[in-house]
Amino acid sequence: MLKMPTLFINEIYFSLKQGGLLYLLFLYPLLVIAIVGYAFNAQPTVVVPLGIYSEDQAIVETLSNYKSFQIFSAPSALEAESYVRQGIAPVSFIITQCDFYYNLGRRTDQMPCDKRLYIVMVQDPSRTTEVSFLKMLFDSALMEQMSVSAKEIEGVQAKAAELRKDLPLAIDEISSTRGILVSEQQELDTVNRSISLEEIGATMRDIDSLMSFMQQASGQSASAVSELRVLKANISSEEASLEADLGGFGGKLNSIQIGITGAEMRRNSYSSKLASYDARLSNAIAYADSAYSYASAAYSAAPSAATYNALSQISATRSELYSLQNDLRSAKAELDSINFAGLRQDAADASNYVYSSQAKASVASYSAQQRIESAVGSLSQFSSASQEIYYSLSKTRSRASQIYSSAEQAKKRMGELQGGIADAVSKTYKTQEKLSSSNALLARFIAISPEDFVPPKIAESKFMNSKSQLIFTFPFLIMVNIALFAVLYPIVISSKLQEHGVEDRLRQGGGSLSFIVGRFAGDYAIVAFQTMLFFMFAIAIFGVVQIYTFQIFLQAATILFVAIPFTALGFLLSRLVKKVATGLLLSLLLFIPMVFLSGKLLPFSFMDLPIRLVGSIQIFTVSLNLLELSFFRCSMAWCGPINYAAGILYLGALSFFFLLLSLVLWFMNSSPGRAQFGKKLSG
């Protein structure tokens, strides 16, 4: 695949190296267009007699003004036929309206009547040239007339377009009004929802319960007052009893203080007694010590059992004395340690506290009684206030009842209003729909090609008297150029390479697909360039004008496209040809039948059905129709984008088929045959 660009560039480079290419690219288009342009610009010199019977007299009148025709108007169809038989005219047209449909030579009855013009042509077989010429003139004149009428329709369409301008505004306004209505309806709905009868009812019920509560509160406060009064009396009696108790308790505390003082005095006397006992014990211990010393000395002097026993008894007595003295001393110390002053102070403090508590109880009782008195006052006020509130609530309740009935009426009215707004909104929808469909109808009317409205009706024509005539022949001229050049060119180039022996080398070097696509693209580039030059020369130098809106890009694209199948055909044939001379011969053999079977040199109606069928589907006719479609938008044979798309598909498929066949042929010629590569060979 990488070789594809190389082969593409090389194909163009090789072409540019050819001396004759300059002529083919530049001079040939100039010469052809100059000759044809001059020929068609000449004043008409031939006047063709034409017999005609038409139900539409306007056609006869129009043709009478036409310089190229000498009209013999016949009163009947038979008379028109007789003009041909008598040799007055080479051809007679019998033009009826919607009698039958003439399609590929078959007369089909009961076809729907449409805008087409159906023509029976009675012709003199010996004057086919004149007839053919006349047929072409007639076709062209019809087409030009269609364009004239189409322009009138264009005016109507322009007015319709102007009228149509206001429609979107009206549609927008309706839409915005509907928006306002809908928003107001929503607002109303919100208000309606906000006025809730249930809520008012609930409020009334709340007031009722509040009133009964107030009544209960008033009763309860009265009973609370009597209860408080009882409580106050109780407090007073309780205070008196507490005071008596505290007074007795204070007296007892005074006598306790006196008792403590007596106990202190008794303790002091016991303590002095204990001190005297201690002194006497000390004397006794001193006696015991001296007795022990005597007994010890006696034992030392005369140890015996008796002295020993005496010594032991004295020792034991002395120890007991010591222990007794210690007990006595500790008892005395404990007795001395009793703090009678503290006890007395505590008793005095307790007594003081009792007296102060008595005073506090008296104050508290007084204060409680005061508060009870004040509470009783407040409760009395509350009771009277509750009564007042109750009366107020009674008034509010009756007012709420009135509000409830008013709200009930308001809601009913709002419901009616909402229904009205909904009707209005639905009406705006319908109106908008109607306006939109009117708008669409108008748009469709404006979009339809003007010539589709125009029944073929011949008016005055300038055909043959102006340069615009070239436009009718121009697509044919382009197609002739393409058919000749695009088919011939790849054959000549390829056969030249065959003669040079380069093809054999390319077969060794290039991949099949690379070769086919790369070289085809190169050939097509040259063909496309030459064709475009042809087209541009015609427009720029010879002033080819167009009937309809200038659609040069569509035309250029169509021209470039239709050159593809012809180049592909030439490329396919180039696979079969080895010599330039053979290539030239083959091209001409193809070219001449293609052009003759296109229906332009010889009308289809002159051909037998099989030939006509072949002519209709052959590449030249289809390409020419496609080209005419791009120039005239609606030719006599083809009309509309579906036909255009069908033509594109058909030619695209043909191009693909030609290239595929080229690839197969190339592959067959490039295959190594019986040779096998990469085999292991012995010795």
Added chain:
Amino acid sequence: MRVLEVKGVSLKFGKVKKLDSCSFFTKENEIFGLLGQNGSGKSSLIKSLMGFNRPYEGEIDFSCQRDEVGYVPQHFAFYPEYTVEENLYFFRSLAKKKRPIAEIIRQFGLSDYRKVRAERLSGGYKRLLNIAITMVRPLRLLILDEPTASMDVVMRHMIMDIVEGIGRSGVSVLLTTHYMDEAARYCSRVALISSGKIRATGTVDELVSTLGGDYSVHAKIPDPRQLAASLKKAGFAPQVEGQAVHTHIPNELGNKGTIKALKVYSKFAITSLTVEEPSLSKVIEGLTKNA
């Protein structure tokens, strides 16, 4: 190692049999010559190898890949409108593996003609360009169809020297020619083809010694009878035609027999003397006659 092996290849154009069961092989580092007269089937056989002709029978096996086989047709196969360099660059761009253009130009002695349009080259240089274009990629087998046809002797030698160099570089070379001296000088082995059939294969020496015919000595002398008598005495069988005496020396006697005969001739006053040796031409002639 064999690079190409052809086994029993037969080709028919209509009812005419162009090749009849042809078999041969080529090896690396050798120049293999396919010899035969015009119309003997050399080019048909070569084109069958390249797939341009479709044999109905036989096997053609290459040990190398397709792009390692180069074919130089008998006619010039390049763009005449392009310069030498343009031709080389274009065909090189189509190759998978590429050789440097400068090297090719140097190898074929085209340095002075790089910018010259191919159609303006002399016949010899066109022939060189024809081969050079094939050599833009590395090859293992180079097939040349009549590479020196219609060339003068100097150009023929120049071309064949380059071809010999290619052969020495490891490439197997298969060429067709009807110049016997060229084949004798440059080819390692040859196959002799006649009427579409390979009649013999081998080295040039082998074929000449076995099929190259006898030595012969031709002389003109005013009185041929005495010379004929002397030759008969020496053991030869001379033929007398007017003043001419022809003596055939059997191949097995070789040069010694010829020298012995010439000694007899030298004793007479002869006006002209020609000595004929066995040759490839005689091999071909013999095979053609027998066919």
